[in-house]
Amino acid sequence: MAAGATYEPIATTTLSGASTWTFSSIPGTYTDLIAIVVVTSTTGNSFHWRFNGDTGNSYSYTVLEGNGSAASSARSSSDTNINIYSGVGTANPSMFRTHIMSYAGSTNKTVLSEAANDKNGSGIVNRLVGLWRNTSAITSITGTTFAGTLTGTATLYGIKAA
């Protein structure tokens, strides 16, 4: 059995009216990464992830969501980012957790993401799978809003395997 902690915080940042933030110089010593974002938005718009500063058409994603009355699914191919695909609360915080699997491995990078955005009568719950078609190790992660700014916290965790 592995000794010591296997689920470790790597970095956290307080977002105060931020439209973009970056975790950089991520060490390659973990197996998976988990980004947790708890925020409110000035406009209610979604945000997206990019890796290693890549702004090319290297991303795709598929989402499954429920909006309180129906379940649906949508997707995007050859996109310039992985859209977290949920609005963000303007009054109450929304929560997003993104698992970046085998981020330092030699395959394309798959992420699993969860969104919880409840607005007392409306809102979204979703699950999302995303792909970055690149076999390089992820060393930086950038979150960017589609509009407006975010206030709250963003934390990056690392998980080690035996």
Add this chain to the structure above:
Amino acid sequence: MSRYSPRARLTNSSTTSTVANWFGNQFVDVPPLSSYESIATATGTGSSTTISFSSIPSGFKHLQIRGIGRSDGVSTSLTKLLLRFNSDSGTNYSWHYLLGDGGTASALGGASATSIELREGLIRASMLANTMSAYLVDILDAFSSSKNKTVRAFTGIEENDTNTASRITITSGLWMNTNAITSIDLVSFSGNLSTSTTFALYGIKEA
């Protein structure tokens, strides 16, 4: 590296900072960090359909499997990954799932099955190269000697619409057996698990 050393540099649009001590900042749904332990990691051989965790220690409350997988089966359609416990291949399992394929959401279930099925949950060799299925599987109260065992899984395949096979799935499963779990088999329904397949087993302690 000290746990209290900064490990990554943080920037945002309004500030650029390096955070040195953030251990007091815990979020919901994150286990206490010392209670989450790595138990074992297993990789595919390319010559077997199965990856197994055996002799699982019982000093935990819950188990979690995290991993990526790919079948070497030659097909442009998805296959499924099966879960079995304690080498039980009897009809003692059930499962149901909610699935999104990028166009519609659908649901399906199975009863008195011989495994918990992660349907449309394993990418195959003829599909987008270097691309893996991803898995988060929680096995709750895994060591109880009085309860059947409940599983939840969050799985995904994203292949940039190359074979119209991207899937996002949440699955609930049941093993109708009250024995403590001592071994877990992850089985490709079709084709061997590739050498790029990796599963890691974690244990979560209770107070």
